[in-house]
Amino acid sequence: MNYKRILTVQDISCLGQCSGSVALPIISACGHECCLIPSAVLSTHTGGFTGYTFCDLTEEIPKIHAHWKESGIRFDCIYTGYLGSTKQIKYVADMFDDMLGLGGIKIVDPAMADNGSLYKGFDQEYVAAMGLLCAEADIVLPNVTEACFITGMEYREEYDQDYIMKLVEKLDEKGCRCIVMTGVSYREGYTGVLIYEDGFYSYYEHEKIETGCHGTGDVYASAFTGALLQNRGAVEAACIAADYVVECIRVTREDDRKKAERAEKAAKYKGPSFATDIPVCGNPGHWYGVEFERKLDVLADRINNRR
Ligand code: PXL
Numbered sequence: 001m002n003y004k005r006i007l008t009v010q011d012i013s014c015l016g017q018c019s020g021s022v023a024l025p026i027i028s029a030c031g032h033e034c035c036l037i038p039s040a041v042l043s044t045h046t047g048g049f050t051g052y053t054f055c056d057l058t059e060e061i062p063k064i065h066a067h068w069k070e071s072g073i074r075f076d077c078i079y080t081g082y083l084g085s086t087k088q089i090k091y092v093a094d095m096f097d098d099m100l101g102l103g104g105i106k107i108v109d110p111a112m113a114d115n116g117s118l119y120k121g122f123d124q125e126y127v128a129a130m131g132l133l134c135a136e137a138d139i140v141l142p143n144v145t146e147a148c149f150i151t152g153m154e155y156r157e158e159y160d161q162d163y164i165m166k167l168v169e170k171l172d173e174k175g176c177r178c179i180v181m182t183g184v185s186y187r188e189g190y191t192g193v194l195i196y197e198d199g200f201y202s203y204y205e206h207e208k209i210e211t212g213c214h215g216t217g218d219v220y221a222s223a224f225t226g227a228l229l230q231n232r233g234a235v236e237a238a239c240i241a242a243d244y245v246v247e248c249i250r251v252t253r254e255d256d257r258k259k260a261e262r263a264e265k266a267a268k269y270k271g272p273s274f275a276t277d278i279p280v281c282g283n284p285g286h287w288y289g290v291e292f293e294r295k296l297d298v299l300a301d302r303i304n305n306r307r
Helices: 019-029 060-070 086-098 124-136 144-151 161-173 216-228 234-254 256-268 292-303
Strands: 005-015 033-044 054-056 075-080 100-108 178-181 190-197 200-207
Touching: 005 019, 005 086, 005 216, 019 033, 019 216, 019 292, 033 060, 060 086, 075 086, 075 216, 086 100, 086 124, 100 124, 100 216, 124 144, 144 161, 144 178, 161 178, 161 190, 178 234, 190 234, 200 234, 216 234, 216 292, 234 292
Parallel strands: 005 033, 005 075, 075 100
Antiparallel strands: 033 054, 178 190, 190 200
16 A cells, blocks of 8 residues: 555535535545645535635735744655636645655646536636646546537537547647546546546546536546545556445435335334434435445445445
8 A cells, every 4th residue: 555645625614515624534444644724714615505714824825834844854646626716726736846756646626617607706817827727737537518618619518529538639639638627527427537648548437326416526536636645557457436326326315215105204203202213313404415424335346446
């Protein structure tokens, strides 16, 4: 097993099972040290909640950077996700320049859009800056929407292989060297990951669970990073992460009915609090994220070749 020191820069959504809150446990489960610079602290993520709080931590980044530099800290990998402002992208680029050890890897998940739209709070200036950060990365992990924003290509709900190839070509022209594009779906019921590396394409298709979950892009990128730093190549790491995400969505969605039944029983329970058969709340309102914790053991076992 490798034991690498990975820095991730992304927000902490205090509730929402995304970004920093999933990167820490997933990368740790893959056997690495995971250091986190929170780009912002939000009460929840922005996808579906209203009235969330947002504490911008942009100006903390150069201070943390300076302290670490002074202390001689280096990382084996810097992996970035949701960044709170355009200025942060510049600060991250500065860290790319002088916080990586020899052979250190730069992974950028341009977490800014999905389903044809930008997340709340992002604009074209942010998109342009993110495009430049992607050009500096060793590996980028966009979904189809993000790839469209970065390249300026029109977003389509339905497409063929030519469209995806064109998208990859344009990302390549922008300077992206290794591309792991998620959510590439050529037929109903299936989706997959397209990997473009050293001029070669690979495609890993897997089941598409119709009611997807929020935050799966972050779960995917974290698992990919953890696997890659355990000496898996980009293609294998992409497959490991895809299988993990599918399993996580399956457990989150599969027993919605069972959860609703358990919650109903728990709500009706009138027995003593010391009883051993108190019904457990089923958590049926879990619409905001994916229950990635329930399959962490499977991911760790696969990374350790135990399964
Ligand atoms: O999952 C991406 C993400 C991360 N962080 C915040 C978000 C989102 C997506 O909506 O709002 C704060």
